[in-house]
Amino acid sequence: MDTKTIKKEPKNTQKTERISGSEAVIRCLLAEGVDILYGYPGGAIMPVYDELYKYQDKIHHVLTRHEQGATHSAQGYARISGKVGVAIATSGPGATNLITGIADAQIDSTPMVCITGQVASHLLGSDAFQETDIVGISTPVTKWNCQVTKASQIPEMMAKAFYIARSGRPGPVLIDITKDAQFEEFDFKYEKCKGVRSYIPIPKLNHSSVEAAAKLINAAKKPMIVWGQGVILGEAEAEFKAVVEKAGIPSAWTILGASAIPTAHPLNIGMVGMHGNYAPNVLTNECDVLIAIGMRFDDRVTGNLATYAKQAKVIHFDIDPAEIDKNVKTDVAVIGDSKESLTALLPLLDENTHTEWHQKFKDLYAIEYEKVIKNDLHPTKEGLTMAEVLNEINIQTKGDAAIVTDVGQHQMIACRYAKFNKTRSNITSGGLGTMGFGLPAAIGAKMAAPEREVISISGDGGYQMTIQELGTIFQQKVPVKIVVLNNEFLGMVRQWQEMFFDRRYASTEMTNPDFVAIAKGYFIDAQKVTKREELKDAVEKMINTDGPYFLEVCVEKEGKVFPMIPTGASVSDIRLE
């Protein structure tokens, strides 16, 4: 079934040059178009840092305050730009501190290359100072990894690393380079990787499966699309929009799919999943054809699989054959690149509107509006809600900002209420749910897209997991806007404790520091808002500030995110209160 789509090109006859392994690392990065990398120096990576010093006019190294921050910044950079993010660290603890970011990039298919220094090759396996088996440790959370012990291997392995990280379904790659290989001199020559014989990045599209999909879609009375990040990763936003509009299909998104088509698009019916919108969740169990595009049926999307869309024929578009039938059994699988698949699908589709069916979504939205949204956006109670803050940001940025969130209640609220006009505007840790992701990811996003307004939104919990990256923001003068929605709780866990553990608030209450003073300690302008009437001006001041800005908003302490599908429940049993 599989035929390789990549062809080998004739050998390059480029001249060689005698340089060190560490200089080769930099030259490889430049050849791959890397202009920024995030990292933290240390013993085993010092030769490479020495070269970074020499090449500082060509490649900008950002010193983060923790290696985890380096990975999240690289992720933010990759997510907003589609380019490969690069993180670099030393051996031992430097390398292990990368693991959370690598795992996050793996589960969210983010292209990233991590470079780690390693003890000299004659010390490998001897429990040397700062030696750790990072290749072994990172194996289950990387798309590919390798160890380099000879300088001459560096160009080929670096080329392979970038090729693998960005091609097909993207992912993180780690290269571990021993210190002796960094010092060693060799004849340098760089050739970009054009293919790996055991790897099929983009499976060949089977046109009969596209035809079968079109047939099902054309015959459907109540079709529904759920799209994911695959649309964005495949740069297929325009093709996707054309499919949605031609076939007139109500379309919902997963958290990572958000912003691929604008929030305001009439056929955009909102988010699916645990805290998604009421209509797409309920009607998942009523549609007759469910069309999944570049998404992977995560359990947070499907709820109980035994009662998920059982009435529907399922069509699954994905680039990764291992996703087909992994969680939900499909009737038609279209394996391939989203852009190519959707381009092939479009001419086969009949024009349609599905007006009555679409109305059902609108009717259920009206219920959700009455029960949830109205009170979130326009509360009659005293305490500020998280949604109000998002709404104010929407109004003042006109939906053009990229929103970078952390993990928890504020994340769900941001995804639910943020208005997106442009693709790649919702940068968040979806699959891994990594608290502490937001602030460093916002740094990377802003540096990759300086022309965009980048707003980091965190809770008081996650913010403190990587709060030290304020130092990076200050040193690098990254004009990122930082919003902390402070409820003095680990809010999502507290919500679960309230609902499912009889309000036993085990270790979820936080006694917080003076966040404004901390930001000011890093010479970042800062303000704290406690009252509704202060919110508008505060957001305005934040947006109008040229440099970085910190805004703390004290929100109601025991707010809850609704709707909610309790764990193990069916999508159609979503609760509004």
Place this chain on the structure above:
Amino acid sequence: MSENKLFTVSIYTENNIGLLNRISAIFQRRHINIESINSSISEIENVTKWIMVVELPEDQMKKIIGQIEKQIEVIKAFYHTEDETIYQESCIFKMKSDLLFDERQIQNIIKESNSRIVTVNKEFFVIEKSGRKEEIDLLHKELIVFGIMQFTRSGRIAVTKEPMEISKMLSAFNQ
């Protein structure tokens, strides 16, 4: 949940350090024990072949094969039921030499089981047997009563009845 079945997994890969870790991690994640594992060269130059035996439900097996195949350095992975392969396992027993003379029955067992004596010295002798799992189980059962000094059994090696088109795939890449 469907029933557990015994499967033979064949994986064609590059011969790279760390790949065993990558493949075994896929089983480990799902809490599945690997019954046996064998790594060798294959019919294709520079391609390694792994044969693994695992017991699990077929729907899980399918998903695992997908996840194995997705690994960059895996060329292709297959799974087969018992009757789709021709397989052999091999085992060796080290036993006290006295037994060879004191227990005449042992010689009959060796003959009837089609096993062979690899070496004999004053202290011990070594029996080797290749065959299907049940044959080896039977021999083990018969010999254990006499006392076995050491016993080792190999991983399964197998070929499939159906062709595996790895060469075709690789030559497509080289074109």
